[in-house]
Amino acid sequence: MQFSQITGHQETKKLLVSSVQQNHVAHAQLFLGQEGSANLALALAYATYINCENKLPDDSCGTCGSCTKMNKLVHPDFNFVMPVTSTKNVTGKDVLSQKFLAEWREFVLASPYQGLNEWMQFIGAENKQGNISREESRQLVRLVSLKAFEGDYKIVLIWLPELMHTTAANALLKLLEEPPAKTLFLLVSQSAEKLLATITSRTQIVQVRNFTDDEVKAWLQENYQTNEQAAYQVAQLAEGSLNAATKLVTEVSSDYFVFFQDWMRHCYSYKFAEVVDMSEEFQKLGRENQKNFLLYALNLFRKVTLYGVDASLVPFMPPAEQNFIQNFSKVITQQNAGQLAEELNEAHYHIERNANPKMVFVDSSISIAGYLRHNR
Secondary structure, X not given: OOHHHOXXXXXXXXXXXXXXXXXXXXXXXXEEOXXXXXXXXXXXXXXXXHOOOOOOOOOOOOOOHHHHHHHOOXXXXXXXXXXXXOOOOOOHHHOOHXXXXXXXXXXXXXXXXXXXXXXXXXXXXXXXXXXXOOHHHHHHHHHHHOOOOOOOOEEEEEEOHHHEOHHHHHHHHHHHHOOOOOEEEEEEEOOHHXXXXXXXXXXXXXXXXXXXXXXXXXXXXXXXXXOHHHHHHHHHHXXXXXXXXXXXXXXXXXXXXXXHHHHHHHHHOOOHHHHXXXXXXXXXXXXXXXXXXXXXXXXXXXXHHHHHHOHHHOOOXXXXXXXXXXXXXXXXXXXXXXHHHHHHHHHHHHHHOOOOHHHHHHHHHHHHHHHHHXXX
């Protein structure tokens, strides 16, 4: 993978490239970021750049022998350790990372933004939990005992090291304390607090932020040809996770903003015949779309509330939303703001637990209308 394939994160890319150019490559680095962030993607691009034979000022060349192998994840000096578990095809002492390398390559090349749940489903783990077992520690020691075959460095990438068995974690700690020459450890974690403090203290931490809404939008438009409005709606729900955005892009099937706008206007005007008609439309959305709509409504409502406090707190609003937010903010008070947010949360709670969507929608509409009426 190359840095150019990762949307945004220019500040982190520059930091990583600079460390290689200045020969300040730490032997153990912890890429820390939430699920759906660019932590794995950045670690892959960094590893590719390190062993690139024709480095460019800001990226790997992408065409040399090393880059070609790295981009296919088949470079002999690039090794992986990841959580695994027994499956129909792999059982007993064979449950090691090396037995799942073919699946791992396919999984990561499809998208480096996926999470543990997707990985477990991909390998057919059913309801089993994945971990990095004590048996993996022997494999880890064997990996680093070998010299690099082709590149400058032998690189070991450990995905989700927080899921290491204590024995494996202690083996890793010993390797970090006495690192073999020309060996790099790239730890890609989502929960540093679950790692041994002694491991964390021996790594150089690369803090990977979530994607911004604009970065999520750009990524969706480039990879899914999503129109701007749909990409914006997904970005509002994804909360900086491309893993979440990937799922949402196939679930968000209607114009949430128009639906929310009409809903609030009918509630405000006490037009309950129209509200009942809308409940039919709400039911047709399907369970996942209903939940996503309510989350979108909560997010938009938050903007309305912030705008009422100080317009500068909402620096960006799509033109379609701007006029509505300005007008709607006039009927939101300190008293009803909390009530309205709580009502939307309650609606989401009941939909998540398979309540009748029409009843939930109408019941919430009556409550929302009452809260809005008090400000008229």
